[in-house]
Amino acid sequence: MKLLVCVKQVPDLESRFKPDPSGQWYSETDLAFRINEYDDYAVEQAVRLREQLGDAAELTVLSVGPDRVVEVLKKALAMGCDRAVHVQDPAPHLKDPWQIASIIAAYARSQQYDLIFTGFQSQDRGSAQIGPTIAELLGYACTTTLVGFSFADGVVTATRELEGGLKGVVKMKLPALVTCQLGLNVPRYPTLPNIMKAKKKELETVPVANLLQEETRIATESFYAPEKKGGGMVLEGDVTELVNRVYAILKEKTPALRQ
Amino acid sequence: MKALLIGESREGKLLESTYELVGFARQLGADSAMFLVGDPGRLPGYAGKLYLADVAQAGEYQPDLHKKLILDAVEKENPDLVVFLHSSYGWDLAPRVAVRLGVGQVSEVIGFKEGGFELGACNGKMRRAVKLQGRVVVTIQAGAFAAAPAEGSPQVEPLKESAVSLVEFAGYQPPEPKDIDLARAEIIVSAGRGVGKKENVEVIAALAKALGGELGASRPVVDAGWVEHSHQVGTTGQTVSPKLYIACGISGAIQHLAGMKKSGFILAINKDREAPIGEIADVLVVADVLQFVPALTAKIAG
Numbered sequence: 001m002k003l004l005v006c007v008k009q010v011p012d013l014e015s016r017f018k019p020d021p022s023g024q025w026y027s028e029t030d031l032a033f034r035i036n037e038y039d040d041y042a043v044e045q046a047v048r049l050r051e052q053l054g055d056a057a058e059l060t061v062l063s064v065g066p067d068r069v070v071e072v073l074k075k076a077l078a079m080g081c082d083r084a085v086h087v088q089d090p091a092p093h094l095k096d097p098w099q100i101a102s103i104i105a106a107y108a109r110s111q112q113y114d115l116i117f118t119g120f121q122s123q124d125r126g127s128a129q130i131g132p133t134i135a136e137l138l139g140y141a142c143t144t145t146l147v148g149f150s151f152a153d154g155v156v157t158a159t160r161e162l163e164g165g166l167k168g169v170v171k172m173k174l175p176a177l178v179t180c181q182l183g184l185n186v187p188r189y190p191t192l193p194n195i196m197k198a199k200k201k202e203l204e205t206v207p208v209a210n211l212l213q214e215e216t217r218i219a220t221e222s223f224y225a226p227e228k229k230g231g232g233m234v235l236e237g238d239v240t241e242l243v244n245r246v247y248a249i250l251k252e253k254t255p256a257l258r259q
Numbered sequence: 260m261k262a263l264l265i266g267e268s269r270e271g272k273l274l275e276s277t278y279e280l281v282g283f284a285r286q287l288g289a290d291s292a293m294f295l296v297g298d299p300g301r302l303p304g305y306a307g308k309l310y311l312a313d314v315a316q317a318g319e320y321q322p323d324l325h326k327k328l329i330l331d332a333v334e335k336e337n338p339d340l341v342v343f344l345h346s347s348y349g350w351d352l353a354p355r356v357a358v359r360l361g362v363g364q365v366s367e368v369i370g371f372k373e374g375g376f377e378l379g380a381c382n383g384k385m386r387r388a389v390k391l392q393g394r395v396v397v398t399i400q401a402g403a404f405a406a407a408p409a410e411g412s413p414q415v416e417p418l419k420e421s422a423v424s425l426v427e428f429a430g431y432q433p434p435e436p437k438d439i440d441l442a443r444a445e446i447i448v449s450a451g452r453g454v455g456k457k458e459n460v461e462v463i464a465a466l467a468k469a470l471g472g473e474l475g476a477s478r479p480v481v482d483a484g485w486v487e488h489s490h491q492v493g494t495t496g497q498t499v500s501p502k503l504y505i506a507c508g509i510s511g512a513i514q515h516l517a518g519m520k521k522s523g524f525i526l527a528i529n530k531d532r533e534a535p536i537g538e539i540a541d542v543l544v545v546a547d548v549l550q551f552v553p554a555l556t557a558k559i560a561g
């Protein structure tokens with residue numbers, strides 16, 4: 001059985017973001033990159049299935065992006081993926097989700113995967129489109145926002161998260177694609193021996209031009225900081241002073257501390 | 260401009276959020292028609308054309324069949340926009356419809372900007388604007404557009420398609436019973452990922468106790484098993500509106516804000532001055548929670 005998991009590298013979201021000179025995306029200066037949080041759960045689930053199936057399965061991890069994305073591919077290999085594919089693209093942010101999905105679908109089509117895992121959404125773009133779009137392009141069964149997953153007798157049983165605490169149970173035959181939500185599992189940390197082993201695993205590099213046939217459908221016009229709505233007070237400085245000020249505010253403006 | 264609005268029903272009932280789609284179309288100044296897989300006996304209060312498929316036949320989660328039905332409605336209506344809510348129904352279906360129509364999709368619209376749409380980026384810290392050419396599939400952020408009142412009755416145009424489905428829906432799992440009802444709390448002090456580790460949740464709980472309030476939490480704190488799910492605030496937790504909400508080490512992602520923005524007074528403690536929680540907080544204290552919170556608790560204890 002052939003498995004694929006798609007991962008994206010995103011900046012640390014606690015960073016300060018500034019538009020780049022094109023005004024269409026963020027400047028990468030001073031940003032540290034890591035694996036998209038949702039994709040960590042996708043990799044973990046794919047690795048667990050790979051372990052369940054044993055040698056009958058092969059798990060590929062794929063990322064579209066510049067050379068820095070090799071870091072997340074290595075992490076996924078160290079978590080237990082068998083091989084990695086780096087679709088080399090210096091500027092994935094200038095492509096829309098439709099193009100990224102088409103690129104991944106073009107690669108996947110040549111490999112005939114039985115089951116594909118993606119994250120529910122990316123933290124920087126957050127379109128939540130790429131998984132279902134790939135599935136639709138490939139004609140695969142698809143369900144989204146998984147908080148539960150099991151596989152037995154050729155059937156995927158997925159628990160989808162709906163609104164307000166409700167969940168839905170879905171069954172699918174292969175080939176299929178699922179998108180993984182936060183909390184689906186507890187992602188492992190790569191161990192040192194596994195990091196060493198990962199160094200020997202195959203890393204295939206494919207230039208994006210070999211896979212990209214589609215034009216942008218929705219281009220970003222501009223990228224900017226939100227307008228400050230004002231109103232709120234920002235307090236900074238010495239902790240003791242902050243505590244005194246906040247204590248006074250709570251006493252004056254809220255029912256707290258009024259016995 | 261003409262919009263086809265994709266309404267939603269669950270467990271046989273129309274979802275109120277459907278009226279946010281109507282509100283969106285009105286704000287945009289677009290003509291609209293609605294599509295719904297629902298109960299023909301419980302029609303929405305909507306004075307327009309309604310393409311209706313009977314949920315008894317089409318099921319509540321049959322994305323491949325619903326996609327076909329929507330494509331039928333699009334063919335009859337010829338809209339410029341096909342509009343979904345950014346919900347578990349909408350984000351699941353919208354990309355499939357966009358691919359079949361051969362058009363682009365814009366996800367989670369929060370407003371209008373320069374003849375196009377405004378979207379969030381970077382977990383709510385930044386914004387993006389997109390322009391539109393030709394037909395587009397969009398999803399709108401829950402709560403971003405005020406719901407239009409339910410009024411009038413629709414002209415129903417029934418739709419039917421032969422069943423196709425690559426997925427089989429095996430039913431709902433009800434929410435877990437709650438051991439605590441945060442919705443009634445007057446004071447909530449919530450722990451976010453910024454508290455760092457499980458042991459530090461005690462520090463936040465101590466402040467909650469000193470104030471006579473309840474402990475709340477953001478999702479990562481619950482997912483990591485530091486706090487029970489019944490304490491989670493947000494779209495997939497509880498919606499709360501206490502008189503005082505204190506957010507400790509919470510960034511302010513939209514799904515968290517949706518659960519607490521109606522609180523009377525919001526105090527946020529975050530080491531990041533730019534954290535989006537600052538946009539709705541009455542007071543943002545820029546500090547390390549592990550220094551500030553114990554000091555505040557000590558002051559309250561006298």
Ligand SMILES: Cc1cc2nc3c(=O)[nH]c(=O)nc-3n(C[C@H](O)[C@H](O)[C@H](O)COP(=O)(O)OP(=O)(O)OC[C@H]3O[C@@H](n4cnc5c(N)ncnc54)[C@H](O)[C@@H]3O)c2cc1C
Nearest residue numbers: 451452453477478493494495496508509510530531547548
């Ligand atoms: C469909 C869906 C539903 C969701 N439902 C919910 C929901 O119901 N509830 C919910 O909360 N989330 C929900 N989420 C997740 C949501 O998108 C965010 O991922 C989550 O709210 C982030 O939680 P956080 O703010 O605690 O963590 P982070 O976003 O990681 O933020 C941590 C914050 O702590 C600050 N910080 C770090 N260290 C310190 C320190 N020492 N002192 C002070 N500040 C510090 C950082 O600056 C940062 O702002 C949902 C997501 C999806 C896609």
Ligand SMILES: Nc1ncnc2c1ncn2[C@@H]1O[C@H](COP(=O)(O)O)[C@@H](O)[C@H]1O
Nearest residue numbers: 006008064118119121122127128129130
């Ligand atoms: N550049 C990329 N390379 C590989 N996978 C990606 C890429 N961008 C997005 N994905 C996958 O698609 C999911 C949804 O992303 P998005 O549609 O951008 O919200 C992510 O969680 C990843 O699993």
